[in-house]
Each structure stands twice: as C-alpha cells, then as structure tokens.
Amino acid sequence: MSSVGPASNVPKPIAGPSSYLDDRLGAGNFLKRNLRKVFPDHWSFLLGEIALYSFIVLLLTGTFLTFFFKPSMEHVIYNGSYDGLKGVGMSAAYASTLEISFDVRGGLLMRQMHHWAALLFVAGMMVHALRVFFTGAYRKPRELNWLIGVLMLTLALLEGLTGYSLPDDLLSGAGLRITEGVAISLPLIGTWLTFFLFGGEYPGEDVISRFYSLHILLIPGILLALISAHMILMWVQKHTQMPGKGRTNTNVVGAPFYPAFMAKAGAYFMFTFGVIALLGTFGQINPIWLFGPYTPADISAGSQPDYYMGFLEGALRMMPAWEINIWGFTLPLSVLIPALVPMGIIMTGLALYPFVEQWVTGDRREHHVADRPRNNPHRTAIGISAITFYGLLWILGANDEISWTFQISLNWTTYIGRVLIFVAPVVAYIVTYRVCLGLQRSDAAVIGHGVESGVIKRLPHGEYIEVHVPPAEDIEAHIRGKEPIPVIPGADTEPGGIPPKGLRGPIGRLKAKLSKAYGGEKIPLDDGHGGHAHGDAGEHTAVGASEDKSLTH
C-alpha cells in the first residue's frame, strides 16, 4: 500500500506482490489521492450512514430469508410447530414465513432484524434528508444528488410496501387491500391496472410472486445503483461543512478518510448493526403467527401499515366520503385524494425545492458551506410546516390506537384532525419563522455584546453591571458564517420604477415579491453593536467586539 512509507521498510513478501498489483492496476495513485480525502466532523453528517448500513444489513438478512421463503399463493394446510394454526389452510408464503419463525434455526431473529433494519433504513433516510434540507446542503452543485435521494426515498417506500405484503398474513393483507383500492380508484386505467397487478380478480394468485421479484430483485437493484451514484457524487463533490473557524467555500475542514474517518465510519457501522441486533433480539416485530393467514373477508381492528406509510393511512382515515358519479362512472375522491395528494405534496415538494429556491433567490453560485437553519428562516419555516403536515397525517394514521389508549372519542380525533391539517402547518410556519428571527437576534447579541462572564462590576455611581467577554473564537466564527440570502437584483424596484426584464408580467412580479420576502438579511449581525437601549452603557459592549473577526465574509 502506498501509505506505508518508504519501500525499504516493507517486508519483501508484501512489497513484491503489492508493487506487482500497483503496476498493473494503478491503484496506488488512486488510493493516495482518495485515502486522504477529508470528511467534516459533525454528528449530523453521519445520519445518512444509518440508511447505508441498514441497507447492508437488509441485504444480508434478506438473503438468508430467501433461502427459506416460498413466494407462492398455493393453498397448503399448516402442519408446523406453531400449535395455534395447526390444520389451518393458508398460502405457502405464509406457511413458509411461519416455518422461518418457528422451525428455522435463527430464523425469527433474522426476520426481526430484517424488519427492524427496514424501519431503520427509511428512518435513516428521513433524518438525513432533514439534515440536508435544513442546512441547505442540496444547493448547487448538489441538486442532482438531492434528486437521487428523493428517488431513493420513494423507492424505499415501495420496497417497504412490497416486503410488508410478502408474508401474506392478515395484517399485510389489509395493506394489500388498500393498495388494490388505490389502484382501482385511478380514473381510466384503474381497473386495467388492478387486473394487471393481481393477475385477475383480487387477490388472485400472482401478487405475492410478483411482489417478491420486485422486492428482492428490481427495487434493491435500482436502489443499489442509486446508492452508488449518490456516494460517487458525494465523493466527487465533497461534503458540505458547517460554517466555522477556517472553513470556506473552497476547503473542507475535518479528518482524513484514512485512518480517522474510516475508523469512525467502521465504528458507526458496528453501532448500526448493534442497534438492529438489539431491536431484533428484544423487540418482537410483526408477530405474523398472531395475525393469522390472509383471507379477504377478515379484517382486524388496529390494522396499521409500517410507520413510513402512516401518513397515507392517516389521510385515508381523515378523508370525508366524497365521490363523483358521472355518466355511470365513479370517481372515488375519498380514496384518490388521500392516496395521491399528501404523497404528491411531500415528494414533489422535496424534489422541486432546490429549483424553486434558486428561482426565487436567483442564486446560481456554488455552496459548500452549509446554512445554520436559523439563518434561512423561510426555508426552515417551510420545512417545519411540512414536518407538521406529515407528522399530523402520520399520527392520525394511528387514530384508533390513540382513541383507545387515551380514551378520546374516535370521531373527535377525525374532526380535530380535519381542522388541524390545514391550521397546524400555518401556525408552525409562523412560530418557526419567529423563533428563527429570535435566534438570529441572540446571535447578533453574542457578537455585539459578547457573552456573560459571571463577573459583576459596581460602577462609581453605584450601578451594577455584568461584564461581557467576547465569545470563544470557534463559536464566533460559527456565528459569523452567516451570509445574507440573495435577492434577485431589481426585486426591490420602487412601485412606478421599471423592473428588470425577468421581473415583468404577473409571474415576474410574483417572483420579485417572493424574492424580496424570502431573501435578504433579516437581522444583521451588527444589530447588537449599540443599537437599541444598550447603546449608552459602554461596559456592556464586549471587549474587542469591534475588531472584525469575520473569516467567511
């Protein structure tokens, strides 16, 4: 290996073959360049790795499960070791899942780890996406990688749905029935699509084997390709970094890949594996033997999808029973709207946000320094508002469990949910926006006044004041990393003035208005310098605060 220092120190049995390989593969140069790659040190940058490592666990445990699982809807009579279902007719898929759970050594643990890893996979993607969103790390040049991420999240939901359906138990059957309901509600193509998917009248005999191919071959294959693309792009474009001492748009401050970051990443893989194993060992998940085999006639109270589908379930439960009947055709809005609208708002919104933001701010520059969420209050407010929307739908997906556990009338959870779904995101937006401005103000105060030193000083005329000292260097650099959000030039043209070319017409005027509201500096850092009521008390101002320590401006 090239990083092992002068060749003379390397024992010959190692030096020989490695230089042989190096001469032919040219790996030495590649490694030399890439092993020193610098990764920034911030805990939130590891969140995406949760998804990556969960995916590896999914591949490993999933392969184990394929050895024993029979993706067939052939009718069999169960005669395994679980007493509660002996002699019951069921599909071969369900029987083989029971076999994995009770008769295959380590099978239940593998099944449980696979399921927990799946939940963690999606959760890891979600928290990673939130980190990227709130720090603006999706900005140029990373928009395409962001799109790949959104695509992977969508595919992960599909992967989850197909996997959830495979055991063919009564709970997964409820999910399958909803899938069928959504498919058949689509205008024009609905019936055709349903018969195509199920190979005939629901539930047919094909859906399990079809979902199996999708679940173990097609979707993981696409995911693997997209993950590779995601990683390569990340590697080539390098990480963003939080603003701080010595961090600029043209460097990356952190630890080199080898050895420091590699050790950390390795350790984090172990942690992820460990948490999945822990959950798989001590947390019983999807106890299909208790649910029984699927028959379309049966449905249980408290049937829920896995949490990442909860927002769709919530939308479905909350929707009033609307439908339109024209010329003998039925348009079931009560299924179509909850199935398509929330998903559309969330996924399309995620995909388009980088481009909409660019359109509004006119910002075409490259960004490698991340924003602190407070420093782009509108973006943060939009994000929290979306989380509120999603979260409410998610909670309402479990409204029967909430009603049952907290003894609230089920009807009221629905009525309240119908109001909150419109009101709560707006409230969340306003509150978040104000909180962001408040935090910016407190930043300005830290820069302007310094931080409290704990030393109380008595002035000659008897007044007591607390002496403020300048903030620590790294904290100050972190705060001063703030940049004003760009506004399209000419957006603030006075009424009656002539706006620039792109800002004319109704769309142009809207763009100018949005740009003016979204961009600009809401609370300048210098605000703390003596404005307001503090101006007269000289001692309040931090010692040396007037020196310009800005590094990133």
Add this chain to the structure above:
Amino acid sequence: MNRITAGRRHPLARYAVLLLALGLLGVAYTLAVPTDDRAAASIASGKVDNVAEGKRLFEQSCSSCHGLNAEGIPDRGPSLVGVGWAAVDFQVSSGRMPMTQPGAQAPRKKPAEWVNDETIKQLGAYIQSLGGGPVPPTEEQVDASKGSRAKGGELFRANCIQCHNFVGAGGALTQGKYAPELTEATPKQIYEAMATGPQAMPVFNDSIITPDQKRDMIAYIVGLQNEPNPGGAGLGRIGPVTEGLLLWVVGISLLVLAAIWITAKKRQAK
C-alpha cells in the same frame, strides 16, 4: 303379541298413541333444552329464597338506573327483563356493573365489595325469574383444554377481530365506545359475552355460533392470553404503531447519541 295387534283396532288406541307421541315430544324437548329446564328447576326446587335475596340486592345496587322492577329507565339503564342470568354474571363478575359513573360504556374494574359467587347467583336468579334468558355455561362448556385452538382462531378472526383486534388487544369504536381487550376475560365471561352481547357487542347465540364453536374460540383466546412472546418484548402486540414508536424513540436516539459520541472532540484550550 296377538293381544297387542288385536288392540290396534280398539277405539281408545288412537288416543293412546297421541298421548305417547306427546309424551315423547315433551321428553325430547326437555332433553334438547336442558338449560331452561335447569334454570326453572333451580327456581322451582325450593331456591326461591335466592330470587327474594336477589331482588333485595337488585333494589339496593341496581334499581337506581334499571328501575325498581328492572323495567328500565329511559336514558339511564335498559330493561333487564329477559337478559338472563348469564348477563348478570358477566356484568357483575367483571366489575362493569354496577357502574360508578354514566358514560359511553362501562369499563372493566374490580367488582364491588358485596360481589361474590353467592350474591351473583342470587341476583341472577332474580333476573332469570323476570323473563328467562341465557344462563351461565357449565364448566365443561368453557373448558379451554377441550376446544381446538386452530379452529377457534379461524372463528375468532371471522367474527371478533374487527373490533377486538387479532390478539384481543381491543380497539376503538365510534363515539367513545370501544371493544375491550380480552387479556383478563375468563372463559366463562367470554362465553357469556357471546351469549348475551353486552354493551356495544352483538349477540352470538347458539344458532350462529354453536356451544362447541364457542369453546374452540375460548381455547384460542385463552391460548393467546398464555402465549409467550418468542420474539422479545411484545410491545402490546398491536403491530406497527408501537414498533414505529420504539424505532424512533430507541433506535434513532441511540444512533444519534452514537454519532454525537463518535464525532465529539475536546474543546481546544485557547
């Protein structure tokens, strides 16, 4: 033999045959409906003091809502004429009656002080004397070991889980009503609930679900109650809601803590 064949033509023969047939029918009826007979017998065979004692208990603890003669009071309590001893046994032994406060539904609770097998029997005898109705099952009818779990499971899934959930964890119904969890229900109470249809529950009488099928279902529910969780903590066995909660509260939190720990560094001294 000849005398009997000769007697066939006797003018009274037709009456004799008619009497015999009526007698057989009566015996068959008595055998076919043993429960009513037994209840009636228990009242008839000198245990009428049970009825009197039951009426006293009723007036003391139940009449404020159900009326002095169990005729019911609008908006307070329904008439109990014809609900039967089984209903009394179910409601009182599970603590649901007497209710402590009016509400959408009476919850299961610790039975009142005065409740014991004897007082339930007396109260039951009184209600039974008003208009009959289902009576409590025999020991054998609710013996879980004599039922088939697998068959019971199929019946349970077809008839019960839409309200009580696959694992009998209970579930919400409309307007504050709910199907209770079955974790504490005794075999006898399960049988009586099916026979009498308490509160929001429909009646599953013997023509819909036979006593044998009821016993299979009891075997299944008792099996659920006693079944360990092979996969670790059961998480209430309600599936994805608690699983998702555990994932976010424990899984993601642990991993975020791990990430913070891994990337933590000492603040450099100035």
